Ligand SMILES: Nc1ncnc2c1ncn2[C@@H]1O[C@H](COP(=O)(O)OP(=O)(O)O)[C@@H](O)[C@H]1O
């Protein structure tokens with residue numbers, strides 16, 4: 409393996425609330441390699457969002473070091489982020505949101521229309537570019553948010569429970585699309601509290617313990633990443649076994 | 664698929680125009696009834712008909728006195744609207760700029776807000792004298808008076824809107840690599856636009872209602888000047904004509920601004 413994309417060394421984080429430090433995460437060590445699809449599972453309040461905020465650079469660790477691509481992370485430079493809510497700008501059209509992201513990513517003006525179309529096509533929404541953001545469904549909004557986060561072609565994509573607010577059917581369809589995002593060099597760190605979602609998406613699952621979250625399980629998921637239909641994969645014996653193992657760990661930390 | 668809101672709190676654009684027209688008609692009807700009741704002599708309360716006659720007379724540039732005291736109602740309206748236009752335009756520029764800085768830098772807001780509130784509490788006539796001493800009796804003091812009257816509501820509305828911008832949008836912008844200027848132009852200002860426009864509507868209203876005060880100084884050519892002149896000669900119908908013209912055009916301007924507000928922020932309340 410070469411250089412890790414993300415390296416957390418002895419990282420712990422506390423928030424200051426009412427004059428006391430409340431530990432939220434760690435201490436923990438974690439490396440993410442290029443091409444990995446790391447899914448972090450943990451009970452609510454175990455510090456999953458905190459972990460992503462540390463990696464994206466929105467938060468500095470109380471102790472320890474966070475390195476992304478060999479240095480401390482700067483928000484909006486090396487990392488793309490998809491939040492639980494799509495956070496699209498409602499004063500811009502669907503395509504406008506993506507064009508803005510391309511502008512902020514430094515893409516020259518002449519290239520933006522074509523790149524915008526390409527990104528919309530990638531998430532299957534070419535026809536909806538002119539729509540207002542509230543005129544498309546929640547699942548489509550989250551697709552636009554993903555396209556927007558990919559505008560800068562980030563080596564690392566962070567996703568914080570992006571499908572939690574969607575209905576089961578929409579969620580499964582989006583999972584199938586997101587699974588292939590690690591094609592090539594890109595790594596994804598995806599947070600969820602759904603065990604099924606974790607095992608389906610991940611090339612590796614990390615289970616966090618209850619607050620402050622530490623690594624309770626670090627499990628490679630050797631399921632095939634292409635060539636097998638999603639339903640077949642979800643119904644396979646290997647899938648069931650891995651799901652059992654992760655669910656066991658989640659139950660143990662919640663107890 | 665467009666989301667249909669049921670039981671929407673706001674009236675649609677057409678509805679709100681209809682309501683405004685109906686309110687004006689109702690007011691005229693009540694006025695006419697009061698006149699018919701003969702509670703006051705016609706010299707004190709002329710009826711809508713008399714005011715209408717005055718409008719026709721004062722609009723006729725060939726009536727031997729060039730409309731009313733040298734200019735027609737339309738010319739006067741143009742002169743006053745120009746003053747209000749300049750005053751509020753400068754006021755909006757100052758107000759949005761100042762409000763933006765106030766909203767972005769809490770220290771500035773803490774220091775500046777008391778002064779803005781102080782200015783807001785002063786009646787325009789109170790600082791007119793000072794402006795006349797400083798700027799003479801040409802157009803400047805009138806435009807500056809309207810500027811001073813117009814900018815505080817814009818500044819306060821802008822500052823409040825900027826402070827209230829949803830942090831989730833700001834974070835999303837930073838996550839996408841926006842710099843400070845990008846965040847301001849692409850997120851903060853558009854997100855604040857509806858509230859800023861509310862401030863501008865207030866400002867136009869205040870500036871417009873201050874136009875009579877502004878025209879007490881060498882402003883006989885405006886619509887406010889006409890009111891002041893008519894008052895001197897007890898021409899009640901002309902005074903009322905001036906008030907009606909100011910009121911109706913003010914209403915039209917506000918309706919236009921309301922339409923503009925709806926047009927630039929169709930997303931309001933939806934996201
Ligand atoms: N800004 C904050 N200030 C104070 N406490 C916080 C803040 N953000 C999160 N916390 C606390 O830190 C802990 C971990 O939060 P979070 O990372 O959001 O967990 P998760 O995403 O796993 O639900 C929780 O106990 C939460 O209440």
Ligand SMILES: [Mg+2]
Pocket residue numbers: 456457458568
């Ligand atoms: Mg969370």
